[in-house]
Amino acid sequence: MRGFKEDIKDETKGVWVDGAIIVGAGPSGLAVSACLKKNNITSLVLERNDCLASLWQKRTYDFLKLHLPQNFCELPFFGFPRNFPKYPTKHHFISYIEAYAQHFGIQPRFKQVVERAEFDSLSGFWRVFSQDCEYVSRWLVVATGENAEPFIPEIGGIERFDGPVVHTSEYRSGGEFKKQRVLVVGCGNSGMEVSLDLCKHNAIPHLVVRNSVHVLPREMFGCSTFGIAMALLKWFPLRLVDKFLILMCNSILGKTEKLGLRRPKTGPIELKNATGKTPILDGGALSHIKSGEIKVMVGVKEITSNGAKFMDGQEREFDAIVLATGYKSNVPFWLKGNELITEDGLQKASNGNGWKGKNGLYTVGFSKKGLLGTASDALNIARDIADHLKSCKDCNNSCRSIAVLQT
Incomplete structure (x- = not known):
């Protein structure tokens, strides 16, 4: 089996890669590599960290579970084990990812930090530069996803705060904050889950809700709301469908506006499709908001040395701050001449094929459709490359270097 060649000594040419270069060894990168292998096409996966799915292994809290049932989170051609729970835990998912890579024989090159990638119009190939190597290939797949780097917003006065300030990428358990007053900034799924975990460890969370948000029950009638x-x-x-969901939510959860959680005027699915803003799937936090154990606060005006001032005039003291403010993509920093990803790291608007760019460039995991979208993108990318190879059988020099698995 030929995956990549290292017999090129000329540093101006670098290491030739048969098949595709895939940047990122998370679920997205592994899914593309597996789909390519199913089409007898090799790939080389480059990963900046020392493990698979580094976001899951190194930057997620201990109690994390998949927000959707496992049947909506499977990667192509390989299901979850039958003994896994309906909503797999973080540790279940990591073991699934490791089994997935082993099943398809995917062996990424770890500790390869991609510093620059650019298309060479003269040769017709992509040149990808890591800290110590250059890789060359006909195809480049960007699989670093939307969650490569923690997003830290600018909050006035936060540098003056005397207590600890941690992003959720560093948060592991509420056990570190027992009996402390904790300000949780950000009301997405992470903010809600962290607040719930803090309650379970006898902390006193105050959840900042600056904008309107949809809160849906995780399940209705014993079935996944998403399903x-x-x-x-x-x-x-x-x-x-959106009207039906809101009607059922009001019936099951009550009107969340009374709790300080205003619903957007746009329905949850329409809003998700238009902006990528994911509805909150309640895992139990809402009942703690109703009981007052999780206190909902309006937007932060300013952080002080021992607390925060809020937009409604309130001022409170806190022992710690947790930033549940999400992540951002790092693609704009290293991918040059890119027409698929905006400067903000988001996928540009498209007619359903946002995964495909020019000159053999692809992206996976940027559709804001979760693992279901990742699986769809991976299948499309592999199919597109396979179709190109079929049409290129009789091509001359530009395609002679492309190698297919030898069986």
Whole structure:
């Protein structure tokens, strides 16, 4: 099996890679590599860290579970083990990812930090530069995803705060904050889950909710809310499905506006499709908000040395601050001449094929459709490269270097 060659000594040419270069050894990169292998096409996966799925292994809290049932989170051609729970834990998912790589024989090159990648129009190949090597290939797949770097917002006065300030990428358990007053900044799924975990460890969380947000029950009628929505969308218009979801949410959860959680005017699915803003799937935090154990606060005006001032005039003291402010992509810093990803690290608007760019460039994991979108992108990318190879059988020099697995 030939995956890449290291017999090129000329540093101006670098290491030739048969098949595709894939940047990132998370679920997205592994899914593309597996799909390519299914089409008898090799790939080389480059990973800046020393392990698979580094976000999951090194930057997630201990109690994390998949927000959707496992059947919506499987990668192509390899299901979850039957003994896994309906909502796999972080540790279940990591073991699944490791088994996935082993099953398909994917062996990434670890500790390869991609510093620059650019298309060479003269040769017709991509040149990818790590800290100690140059790789050359016909195809480049960007699989670093939307969550490569923690997003730290500018909050006035935060540098003056005397207590610890941690991003959720550093947060592991509420056990570190027992009986402390904790300000949780950010009301997405992470903010809600961290607040719930803090409650379970006898901390006193104050959750900052600056904007409107949709909160949905994780399940309705014993079924995944997401699954019900997907099934209804096959038969009914999107806005009608959104109205049904909000009606059921008000019935099951009550009107969240009374708790300081204003719903957006746009429905949850329509808003997700338009902006990528994911609805919160309640895992139990809402009941603690109702009981007052999680206190909802309006936007932060300013951080002080021992607490925070809020937009409604309140001022409170805190022992610690947790930033549940999400992540951002790092692609704009290293991918040159890129027409797929915006300067903010988001996928540009497209007509359903945002995964495909020019000159053999692809992205996976940027569609804001979770692991389900990742699987779809991976299949499309592998199919597109395979189709190109079929049409290039009789090409001359530009395609002679492309190698297919020898069986």
